[in-house]
Amino acid sequence: MASExxxxxxxxALVTRCYNTCFAIKSGDxxxxxxxxxxxxxLSQMGKASVDLLKVRAMFVTHxxxxxxxxxxxxxxxxxxxxxxGEYPGQFHVYCHDELERAIRTICNLVLPPNHLxxxxxxxxFHVVADGDKAEAAGLELSFFDLGAVKSKQFGxxxxxxxxxALCCLGDEPCRESSRQHVKNADWLMAEAFCLxxxxxxxxPYDKGHSxxxxxxxxxxxxxxxxxxxxxxxxTQLDKRKALYSDEAASAFDxxxxxxxxxxxIILEAGEV
Numbered sequence: 092m093a094s095e096x097x098x099x100x101x102x103x104a105l106v107t108r109c110y111n112t113c114f115a116i117k118s119g120d121x122x123x124x125x126x127x128x129x130x131x132x133x134l135s136q137m138g139k140a141s142v143d144l145l146k147v148r149a150m151f152v153t154h155x156x157x158x159x160x161x162x163x164x165x166x167x168x169x170x171x172x173x174x175x176x177g178e179y180p181g182q183f184h185v186y187c188h189d190e191l192e193r194a195i196r197t198i199c200n201l202v203l204p205p206n207h208l209x210x211x212x213x214x215x216x217f218h219v220v221a222d223g224d225k226a227e228a229a230g231l232e233l234s235f236f237d238l239g240a241v242k243s244k245q246f247g248x249x250x251x252x253x254x255x256x257a258l259c260c261l262g263d264e265p266c267r268e269s270s271r272q273h274v275k276n277a278d279w280l281m282a283e284a285f286c287l288x289x290x291x292x293x294x295x296p297y298d299k300g301h302s303x304x305x306x307x308x309x310x311x312x313x314x315x316x317x318x319x320x321x322x323x324x325x326x327t328q329l330d331k332r333k334a335l336y337s338d339e340a341a342s343a344f345d346x347x348x349x350x351x352x353x354x355x356x357i358i359l360e361a362g363e364v
Contacts, residue, residue, distance in 0.1 A: 093360040094118045094230075094252045096279075098322065098351040099136035100128045103263070103285060103301075104158035106326040109353045110136055111158035112263065112283075114322075115147065116359075118230035118253060124150035125248075125260065127162025134165055140354050144169055149184035149228035151235075153262035154245035155194045164198055167215060171207035174214045184228055186218045186235065190244050220246060236273050238264040241300045249273050252359060263323045265302040266310050279359060280316040282307035283323035287339050294325055308340035308348075320349045320357065 095117040100110030111128035113136075124147050127133045137144055144166070152163055163185075173179035187195065196217075199208065211217075218226065222237040232251040237244075238261065247270065250258045258279040266274055266282070274280055285301035286294040296303055302310075304321055311319045321336050328335060336350040349357055 092119070093254065093358050094256075096258075096320070096351075096357040096359055097122075097140050097142060098353060098355050098357075099133060099140060099142075101322045101324065101351055101353055101355075102326050103283075103323050104129070104156065108326040108329050111162070112323045113159070113162060114281075115142060116229070116231065116250060116252075116258070117142075120146060121229040122147040123229040123231055123250070124166065126151075126153055126159040127164070127166050129158040129161050131162070131165040133162035134169060136354065140356070145173060145179055147183075147229075148181070149186065151233075151248055152185065152187040152191055152195070153247065153260075154240065155191050155243050156263075159263070160191075160194065160198075163195060164202065167195075167199060168203060168207060170215060171203070171210045174210050175206060179214070181214075183215050184218060185215065186220050186226060186228070186233070188221070188237075188244055188246050189219050192217050192219050222246075234273070236270060238262055239267045239269050240264050247273070249277070254361075256359060256361060258359065264300060265306065266314075271314060274310070274314050274316065276315045277317070278361065279318045279320065280307075280311050280314075281320045281322065282310065284321040284336060284340075285323065286325050287335060289339075290325075304336045304339040305343055308342070308344035311340075311346065312344045316344075316346060317361075318347045318349065319344055320351065322351065 102109040113126040113128040256278040284304040285296040288305035
């Protein structure tokens with residue numbers, strides 16, 4: 092059975108018409124969650140996508156911005172509550188870099204009750220990752236790498252799927268020279284596209300450490316990527332986003348292009364370009 096990508100949210104920080112970026116990779120019967128979006132809407136999005144949080148066995152958090160981090164607190168709260176009732180099987184694993192672990196623990200210590208916090212380092216296990224570290228979670232072989240972010244410290248990851256395909260996630264950062272080795276010849280690249288190239292003077296993506304759909308497409312073409320997934324966008328043209336971003340990316344990239352909406356599912360199978 093092919094793995095599956097489930098997009099709970101596809102928007103950047105200040106969107107109001109879609110949810111902030113977070114997604115899961117389904118491998119077999121388990122899910123690997125990436126980021127949590129900006130709040131408890133992540134639980135609603137999971138419910139709408141018919142994803143059982145009891146089968147989410149691990150998560151990776153890219154960085155400490157509110158639109159990626161705050162939903163993590165709600166996920167941990169949910170898991171802890173299910174552990175209190177004896178409903179969550181085994182351990183829940185959280186992968187993140189050192190600064191992010193401190194941020195998550197600080198927020199949780201401030202807002203979660205002691206009967207939830209008692210599961211930290213017991214049922215809820217943190218794994219602090221450094222550049223080049225590897226792990227296995229939810230049926231995936233993972234390698235983590237520092238994105239060299241100009242904003243807050245941020246990591247991406249490369250996941251080897253059970254069928255051998257490689258999926259690379261760059262968080263919401265453009266790809267810098269140090270990350271290209273991880274992206275080269277990837278079967279799937281998840282790249283932020285803050286706006287269209289024609290909108291760069293309006294949305295100022297480069298001032299924010301972001302890129303455009305055209306920039307992501309040029310990168311994917313240069314590095315031999317097979318499938319490009321564009322997300323973390325503005326929402327002013329949400330009804331036309333899929334067509335507009337796909338058309339712009341197609342002008343520079345020969346592979347398959349996906350511009351998912353919230354709750355969209357993508358089967359991660361090899362396909363002819």
